Amino acid sequence: MNEMSNKWIGKNTIRPDGAEKVTGRAEYAADTTMPGMVWGKVLRSPYPHAKIKSINVEKAQSLKGVYSIATSKDCVDFPIDSPVILGIQDMRWMSRNVLAKEKVLFHGHPVAAVAAKTEEIAQKACELIEVDYEVLPWAIEIDDAIKGDAPILHDFIKHNNKSSNIAGTLEHSKGNIEKGFKEADVIIEKNFETAAVHQGYLETHACLVSVAPDDKMVIWSSSQGQFMVRAMTSYITGVPQSNIRAIPAEIGGGFGGKTIVYLEPVAAILSKKSGRPVKMVMTREEVMRASGPTSASKSTVKIGVKNDGKITAAKGIFYLQAGAFPGSPIRGAAGCCLAPYEVPNAHTIGFDVVSNRSKVAAYRAPGAPIGAYAVECVLDELAEAIKMCPLEFRLKNAAKEGTQAVHGPKYPKMGYLETVQAALVHPHYKLPLQKFQGRGVASGFWFNAGGESCAQVNITEDGNVVVTTGHPDIGGSRASIANITAELLGIDVGRVSVLIGDTATIGYSNLTGGSRVLFASAMVVTESTNEVINILKERAAQIWDIDKDAIDWENGEARPAGANAGKFKPLSLAEIADKATPTGGPIGAGHQVNTVGAEGGFATHICDVEVDVELGIARVIRYTAVQDVGKAIHPAYVEGQLQGGVAQGIGWALNEEYIYDNKGHLDNPGFLDYRIPVCSDLPMIDTVLVEVPNPKHPQGVRGVGEVPIVPPLAAIANAIYNALGKRFYSLPMSPPKVLERLEEN
Amino acid sequence: MIQGTFLTPNTIDEAVKFFSSSEGSVKLLAGGTDLLVQIRNGFTKPDKIIDIKNIRELQEIIDNGNGSFTVGAAVSGASLAEHNKFGKNWPGVLEALRLIGSEQIQGRASLGGNLCNASPAGDSVPALIASGALAKVHGPNGIRSIPVEKINLGPGKTNLQKGEIVTQFDFPDREPSSSDSYLRMIPRTEMDIAVVGCAVNISMDGDKCIDARIALGAVAPTALLVDQAAKIIIGSKLEDDVLNEAAKACQNACKPIDDKRGTITYRKKVSGVLFKRAIQIAKERALKV
Structure with missing residues (x-):
């Protein structure tokens, strides 16, 4: 597609969801109601670790206004020792996370649920459920979970042939690291820690589920994938997928945290047992205590360089908390951490550690910020040790087309180098700094993803266009798809409506995650639209009675390809649509593909901080995020993704952390003491969109949503070092920690 | 519900x-x-x-002259900020009240509510204490006036008897060249709860401090009036060594706890820092009056 002639691709068109959202019309999951609806509430574990000996629901059942009660006995049984894999999840864990079975594994773990006439009655009934627990010792932190005499969460999990809380490992190797370190002139090895942080989506989990007497189920819920909701609910309830219609609501933020279910299967069981539609809405406290944050971590990174700046070897060891069930994002930490660099000899390994905390869920580039934090901080120290500009140092070691990445692939054309070059020449990098101000840089990578997507493009009777895709729009996919469709058809973008279909109206589409949606849906929409154009040409051929190949589609019109084709007045989309019935019927096309070719994304960030050295407060005062975005289909949305990722990274670096008390309870389950940044905490986050088109995509799209949270942790740590001359090896770099460090001398 | x-x-x-x-x-x-x-x-x-917010006396702002005001206990932060004189006379009290919550919360949040909620971290309480305001309390046995620092006993506990209601605050006359200020430490820039708060109210005669009241918040079960620090600076020209000594007195007065919001060491250290910063602001304001 010719860049210069683009009319809609690359334009900041009006958001299709904007008017509905700002006028309060958009329907979120908690806005849905039905006649006869009742309310579900969850009884949660008061202990971080305990055996469930018995559950007696008699008293609760007899409370006036109670309709039904659910426990794990109502769920399909998934034997604990045989995996049932769905995407990156395992239904053994998912079912036990939704309703505890043999044991409760964290404070807040759901044990039972009640549907009642009102939320208050449901709550009261929950308090009447008698659970007999055998309280067990617990482990919260990684060190407590991996020490010799640690309480074991899952007996059958073995590591080195012994029962263990280490549930799995993942390794990448390249070359010979012993040899590599021998060649190095300077070697630096450091240990790092990060705290568990929550995605912080503003909309809490919510759903309404209605099961009719014929077992037909409708689910309205807020998720990152209506097909994921359907599949997981089907697995856990035993109702076939064909009987479940999952309708995606508008979503008030997900960031990965809504890629699994918490409420839907429970509401389904309650609805089936009561015969009433059941609505459930989590409180913020429930979200904080029982929905997934991302892992806390401990890591050790060792890197060797020659005096000329060439990296000779790198080693990374990453322990990530999984929470109560296996599945921490060790792949993101061990796989992404060295991806921006040409490293001849490397070994990275991740350990998946279970402990008595809520099960982690995906969070924006899961695991990658943890890996990059350690590597990018060590690189900063190395650059200083060999007296090299940290960006020149990265430039010297930058991976490029043809580089064999430590995590496996040989890179095609990609733009890491370009991000470093753009950062080097950016005016920000040369601005003078005042006392107690500092500048740091860091780079980052995220895999991005393809996967299954479906699209249907239909021409309306009046000659406009409706596009249906199958993934919730959490980052601008509707606006971007409208741009692409309008571009291909050569019509005004205002004539294209893009909708998110439910599981009954569009084919299986994988969830919104992995920065995959625009990459994948643009592919199927492009295929579908091109087919529609073909049909339109056929119809024009019929009307004119000439050969289809003698027709061009240009500017939204069918035209004779040349003088030989004959002399006809061009036929517009509307004119062809008007004649659709006599020429063969409705016009539309759909495609369904398992998309491949989603190439990774790279970013380089520059961050300035200022530290109040008497109070220990570090504030980010200037920030520039440079990223290879492939092709920005809707630049304002892309910029928003970069800014959002940086904002979350700033929170992670400076203030956010899950704090546990000595009873194994989360001590800050709300936004007062779990401090995500507010607007006034952030500077204007500048962005530079580097466009190195993905050669494997029709519009050159690369995923953009996750990469921007990868560099900030290290960029900020490096900036604080530059301001204070002191390095910090644990996050968050909160005021008491910073002040304590400053007082050390 | x-x-x-x-x-x-x-x-x-x-x-x-x-x-x-x-x-x-x-x-x-x-x-x-x-x-x-x-x-x-x-x-x-x-x-x-x-x-109680529909009661006239609780919504009144009365200018008694000489910088003295009577402010209803339920007057919101937004209303008090709109008054054309109160903030000029008691900028520290106003800025403390205005720090509570968001713009929406400011339409409701009041001095009386903040005081009687008896949180050790209430922002307006140290400022009220430093101002020397008296709380007017109506009860079944009549009316009494109590210095604000005597109202709270501990987290969630007040000295008020059954049936007693704080209805108004009486702010004293303003001496010439006097003013107040309030600063708090929060990890964020707004929408947060004080890890330490410090209010200063001083009167100057030229470059000499002739009167002072200093109060700290979030460093003990109740907000504290720190007489010791005030004694050190009264009569001085607020020289660095005097301020350092008074800052130490602030630190010594703290009886903080280690919790998720801050450590004992951190809170003590910060109370001295905020004191020194707050007094500079109060002094500048006082010398402009």
Whole structure:
């Protein structure tokens, strides 16, 4: 597609969801109601670790206004020792996370649920459920979970042939690291820690589920994938997928945290047992205590360089908390951490550690910020040790087309180098700094993803266009798809409506995650639209009675390809649509593909901080995020993704952390003491969109949503070092920690 | 949600009568910005709520002249900020009240509610204490005036007797060249709770400090009036060594705890820092009056 002639691709068109959202019309999951609806509430574990000996629901059942009660006995049984894999999840864990079975594994773990006439009655009934627990010792932190005499969460999990809380490992190797370190002139090895942080989506989990007497189920819920909701609910309830219609609501933020279910299967069981539609809405406290944050971590990174700046070897060891069930994002930490660099000899390994905390869920580039934090901080120290500009140092070691990445692939054309070059020449990098101000840089990578997507493009009777895709729009996919469709058809973008279909109206589409949606849906929409154009040409051929190949589609019109084709007045989309019935019927096309070719994304960030050295407060005062975005289909949305990722990274670096008390309870389950940044905490986050088109995509799209949270942790740590001359090896770099460090001398 | 009685008296007498004759769990509601959150979180389940914000005296701002004001206990931060003179005379009190919550919360949050909620971290309380304001308390046995620092006993506990309501605050006359200030430490820039708060109210004669009241918040079970620090600076020209000594007195007065919001060491250190910063602001303001 010719860049210069683009009319809609690359334009900041009006958001299709904007008017509905700002006028309060958009329907979120908690806005849905039905006649006869009742309310579900969850009884949660008061202990971080305990055996469930018995559950007696008699008293609760007899409370006036109670309709039904659910426990794990109502769920399909998934034997604990045989995996049932769905995407990156395992239904053994998912079912036990939704309703505890043999044991409760964290404070807040759901044990039972009640549907009642009102939320208050449901709550009261929950308090009447008698659970007999055998309280067990617990482990919260990684060190407590991996020490010799640690309480074991899952007996059958073995590591080195012994029962263990280490549930799995993942390794990448390249070359010979012993040899590599021998060649190095300077070697630096450091240990790092990060705290568990929550995605912080503003909309809490919510759903309404209605099961009719014929077992037909409708689910309205807020998720990152209506097909994921359907599949997981089907697995856990035993109702076939064909009987479940999952309708995606508008979503008030997900960031990965809504890629699994918490409420839907429970509401389904309650609805089936009561015969009433059941609505459930989590409180913020429930979200904080029982929905997934991302892992806390401990890591050790060792890197060797020659005096000329060439990296000779790198080693990374990453322990990530999984929470109560296996599945921490060790792949993101061990796989992404060295991806921006040409490293001849490397070994990275991740350990998946279970402990008595809520099960982690995906969070924006899961695991990658943890890996990059350690590597990018060590690189900063190395650059200083060999007296090299940290960006020149990265430039010297930058991976490029043809580089064999430590995590496996040989890179095609990609733009890491370009991000470093753009950062080097950016005016920000040369601005003078005042006392107690500092500048740091860091780079980052995220895999991005393809996967299954479906699209249907239909021409309306009046000659406009409706596009249906199958993934919730959490980052601008509707606006971007409208741009692409309008571009291909050569019509005004205002004539294209893009909708998110439910599981009954569009084919299986994988969830919104992995920065995959625009990459994948643009592919199927492009295929579908091109087919529609073909049909339109056929119809024009019929009307004119000439050969289809003698027709061009240009500017939204069918035209004779040349003088030989004959002399006809061009036929517009509307004119062809008007004649659709006599020429063969409705016009539309759909495609369904398992998309491949989603190439990774790279970013380089520059961050300035200022530290109040008497109070220990570090504030980010200037920030520039440079990223290879492939092709920005809707630049304002892309910029928003970069800014959002940086904002979350700033929170992670400076203030956010899950704090546990000595009873194994989360001590800050709300936004007062779990401090995500507010607007006034952030500077204007500048962005530079580097466009190195993905050669494997029709519009050159690369995923953009996750990469921007990868560099900030290290960029900020490096900036604080530059301001204070002191390095910090644990996050968050909160005021008491910073002040304590400053007082050390 | 609560089920119970919601009363909206229009006079102080009526409110006192309701309050003193109520059985069970009764809560007064001024702005409700703490109470509603506590109800929602299940920390309290009152059978009865008495909404006192419709009472005239609790919504009045009276200019008594000479910088003295009488401010109703339920006057919101937004209303007090709109008054054309109060903030000029008591900028520290106003800035402390204005730090509570967001713009929306400011439409409700009040001095009386902030004080009687008895949180050690209430922002306006140290500023009220430093100002020397008296709380006017109406009860079944009549009216009494209590220095603000005597109202709170500990987290969630006040000195008020059954049926007693804080109705107004009486701010004293303003001496020439006097002013106040309030600073707090929060990890964020807004929408947060004080890890340490410090209020200073001083009177100057030329470059000499002739009177001072200093109060700290969030460093003990109640906000503290730190007489020791005031004694050190009164009579001085606020020289660096005097301020350092007074800052130490502030640190020594702290009886903080280690919790999720800060450590003992951190809070002590910060109380001295905030004191020194707050006094510079108060001094500059005083010398401009």
